[in-house]
Amino acid sequence: MRVNVTVNGSAATVDDVWEGESLLYMLRERMGLPGSKNACEQGECGSCTVYLDGLPVCSCLVAAGQAEGRAVRTVEGLAGADGLDPVQRAFVDAGAVQCGFCTPGLIVQTHDLINRVPDPDDAEIREALAGNLCRCTGYEKILDAVRLAAARRREDA
Amino acid sequence: MEFLRPTTWDDALAARAAHPGALPIQGGTDVMVELNFDVRRPAALLDLTGVAELRGWDADGDAIRIGAGVPYARIIAELGGRLPGLAQAARTVGSPQIRNRGTVGGNLGAASPAGDSHPPLLASGATVEAESAARGVREIPVGEFYTGPKRSALEPDELIRAIRVPTAPGPQYFAKIGTRNAMVIAVCSFAVALDPARRRAGTGIGSAGPTPLRAREAEDFLAAHLDWDGGGPLDDVVARKFGDLVAGAASPIDDVRGTAAYRGHALGVLARRTLGWAWREHTGQTRREAS
Numbered sequence: 064m065r066v067n068v069t070v071n072g073s074a075a076t077v078d079d080v081w082e083g084e085s086l087l088y089m090l091r092e093r094m095g096l097p098g099s100k101n102a103c104e105q106g107e108c109g110s111c112t113v114y115l116d117g118l119p120v121c122s123c124l125v126a127a128g129q130a131e132g133r134a135v136r137t138v139e140g141l142a143g144a145d146g147l148d149p150v151q152r153a154f155v156d157a158g159a160v161q162c163g164f165c166t167p168g169l170i171v172q173t174h175d176l177i178n179r180v181p182d183p184d185d186a187e188i189r190e191a192l193a194g195n196l197c198r199c200t201g202y203e204k205i206l207d208a209v210r211l212a213a214a215r216r217r218e219d220a
Numbered sequence: 221m222e223f224l225r226p227t228t229w230d231d232a233l234a235a236r237a238a239h240p241g242a243l244p245i246q247g248g249t250d251v252m253v254e255l256n257f258d259v260r261r262p263a264a265l266l267d268l269t270g271v272a273e274l275r276g277w278d279a280d281g282d283a284i285r286i287g288a289g290v291p292y293a294r295i296i297a298e299l300g301g302r303l304p305g306l307a308q309a310a311r312t313v314g315s316p317q318i319r320n321r322g323t324v325g326g327n328l329g330a331a332s333p334a335g336d337s338h339p340p341l342l343a344s345g346a347t348v349e350a351e352s353a354a355r356g357v358r359e360i361p362v363g364e365f366y367t368g369p370k371r372s373a374l375e376p377d378e379l380i381r382a383i384r385v386p387t388a389p390g391p392q393y394f395a396k397i398g399t400r401n402a403m404v405i406a407v408c409s410f411a412v413a414l415d416p417a418r419r420r421a422g423t424g425i426g427s428a429g430p431t432p433l434r435a436r437e438a439e440d441f442l443a444a445h446l447d448w449d450g451g452g453p454l455d456d457v458v459a460r461k462f463g464d465l466v467a468g469a470a471s472p473i474d475d476v477r478g479t480a481a482y483r484g485h486a487l488g489v490l491a492r493r494t495l496g497w498a499w500r501e502h503t504g505q506t507r508r509e510a511s
Contacts, residue, residue: 064223082223082265083255104256106249106318107403118293118320124252125321126245128223129269172316193402194315 068130070094071140080127087111087122089130090137098138098167109195112168113137119175121194138167141174149219150174153212154205161199169195169205177213181220222264229273229381233353235266237377242266244379246274246289247321249314250330274325274381282387285349288325288380295324303385305340305392305411312336312396315403325380328365331372331431338366338432339411339424340394341385349382350374357381366431390414391498395490396426397478407478410466410490414498419448423491428470428483435469438462438491446499454499462495463488 066077066089077093085104090096090113099122100110106121113122114136122135141148147155150173160166169192176183176191183191188209197205224242226232235242241263245251254260268274274289277299284302286295292310296319300307306324313319313336327337328348341362348360354377362383365373374380392413398404409426421442423435445458472483 082221083261085252085256105253106314109315109317112317119317120321121249121317123256124248124318126223126248126252126255126265126267128225128265129245129248129267131225131270190402191316194317 064128066127066131068132069134070096071136077127082126082128084127085123086113086115086125086127086130086135089127090122090135096137096139100164100167102164106194107196108165109168109172109192110165112171112195114171114175119172136171138170141170148174149215150177150208150212153215154208157204157208157211159200159204159208161197165195165197165199169197173209173212176209177216181213181217183209183213221262224264224266225270226266226268227270227272229271229351230353232266232268232271232379233351236379237353239264239266240376244268244329246323246326246329247291247318249318249322250326250332268325268379279387280384283384284387286324286383286385288328288382289323290325292319292322292324302387303340303344303392304388305344305394305413306337306385308392308394309336309340309396309409309411312394312401312404312409318403324383328362328372328380328383329374331366331370333366333369333429333431334406334409334427335432336394336396336406336409336426338362339409339426340392340413341383342424342432342434343411343413343422344386344388344392345422346383346385348380349384350378351381352377352379359384363434369430388413389418390416391501393494393497395494397486397490405477408470408472408483408486408490410487410494412491412494412498414442414446414502416448416502419443419446421446423466423469425466425470425487427477428472428487430471433469433471435466435491438465438469441465442495451503453503453505454496459492459495463492466491 102110111122243262274287277286295310327335346362394411396409397407406427408428411424413422425433467484467488472480
């Protein structure tokens with residue numbers, strides 16, 4: 064089938080989409096956007112998190128056809144013309160990346176969190192990231208990165 | 221496979237009637253797992269997320285009528301004050317990403333005995349509004365909706381349009397056992413709802429039987445033995461007997477998430493604990509957190 068979807072601000076038409084495939088598969092395998100990662104395929108790990116009409120979702124649990132007419136924003140769509148998004152910059156600076164597989168999902172989820180909650184406390188950060196698994200870092204550096212991103216954003220505001 | 225994408229409720233009902241093999245999909249948090257793992261290969265997917273009529277809720281007399289497409293995140297944000305039991309259960313579903321997509325309508329459609337919505341729907345006496353193109357609307361009391369593991373009273377040509385949940389007439393609490401505070405399929409779960417004006421109590425048991433269950437004997441026991449007008453603390457003997465009756469109402473099995481014996485024990489604890497919270501709220505010793 065054909066799916067018409069806006070991805071990272073650009074309208075796209077994707078053909079030969081299998082009716083049962085996920086939005087994640089369509090993004091990665093048909094649209095050349097491998098930033099969103101395919102790990103658990105059951106919503107457990109959060110590595111495939113993207114914005115769908117402004118809400119973070121697990122793209123592995125969205126049928127590709129459900130994105131028809133909707134707007135998707137992936138980790139590839141966060142950086143601006145002037146370089147990395149502040150959340151991406153904070154993850155680099157805080158050393159919050161080891162193997163990097165979980166990072167795109169954590170970045171999108173953190174991006175959403177600090178948009179909604181400019182000064183999140185630790186409980187709010189843990190709650191927001193509860194659906195994003197990292198098997199390398201033990202999460203401490205990730206929490207540092209979220210705090211750093213939020214603090215820099217408040218300074219810039 | 222076909223992908224059916226109606227944009228009106230009438231078109232959705234027509235598609236349901238014309239494609240008995242189609243699998244309805246809302247947020248996809250159950251359906252897509254089955255597709256991704258090739259557990260299920262339906263003839264068609266019937267995507268209901270384009271049907272605007274399903275995406276809202278409204279107050280309807282003494283009840284809230286929740287469209288089948290309202291995600292858990294909105295139930296938490298918008299209905300926590302009026303439907304505290306359902307909102308508490310919604311808070312325990314998956315992760316923020318899952319709660320942005322998953323719906324009570326989908327939970328009912330899947331009819332898993334472990335679904336988090338079911339105990340508070342049972343405890344509060346909710347009804348399911350099902351509709352078919354051929355026969356119109358029928359209201360199914362939620363206690364009659366679950367007919368077996370992942371089976372429901374829904375006919376092959378019917379879709380869930382809405383869930384009608386009575387506005388809480390008193391304290392409602394939900395608790396769930398799992399290995400962590402997120403991304404947990406319930407080992408077992410329990411909901412209690414008190415209606416002090418009518419001197420009635422409702423219960424719902426999850427993940428401890430072939431279907432979600434009510435503990436009717438435990439409800440009758442509370443109605444008769446709670447000191448409704450007394451305002452004093454909960455009688456420990458009443459709480460313990462209530463826990464025993466709830467545990468006795470379940471018919472759990474041993475599976476990967478827990479043993480039958482553990483589930484029985486834990487249900488007794490959850491029943492006493494949630495009743496304690498509800499009673500403290502009823503007697504004014506605590507106030508429910510605003511949500």
